[in-house]
Amino acid sequence: MRLPRITAKQIISVVEKLGFLLVRQSGSHRIYRNIEYPFKKNYLAMIENSAKGENHLFRNFYIIQDGVEKDALNNGGLSCSTFASSILYFFNSVLEFQKKPKWLAYIHANTNSTVKDMLGHDWYEIKELRSGSVLVWEEEDFPHMGFCVSETEAISNDSKGTGFPWKHHITYNGTRKIEKIYWHDELSE
DSSP states (O other): OOOOOOOHHHHHHHHHHTTOEEEEETTEEEEEOSOOOOHHHHHHHHHHHHTSSOOGGGSOOEEEETTEEEETTGGGTTOHHHHHHHHHHHTHHHHHHTTOOOSOSSOOSSHHHHHHHHHTTTOEEESSOOTTOEEEEEEESEEEEEEEOSSSEEEEEOTTTTSSEEEEETTTTTTSOEEEEEEOGGGTO
């Protein structure tokens, strides 16, 4: 009796369904058992780590408008939504690996389009502060967004100062009101 031929793709599918992680290393495969991803812990760690020094990643994005090249992020002065949406978008890979829906379709360069994209991916408004929630502050020249990390602290891009992500008082010591707080149920698990 001849056994049916099993493809590598079928084996990988079975391995993933059983909760194993298959990693290719130097031409061979290794199977790791029972790997879990503490999703919220990793998400909060990335937010916290983003504010631990000069993070040049979110400072510049060049466009050509009416034939003139310019930096759409103004050397970090307009980077808050790019910073926030990049972190949210980064976690799409983990969600997709776990067969869950994405958090965001794109990385954005403005707050309004980021919020619209979030709302289209099961984010919703809440009233109370929660660690990991996305915050939108009242507009001062431009809308501003970032992350709640505690009842008193937030991390956002320092658009008016260094142009880098930084940890600060959640309402800028009472000088900037929080307009919206957004949450995703994936952070509740």
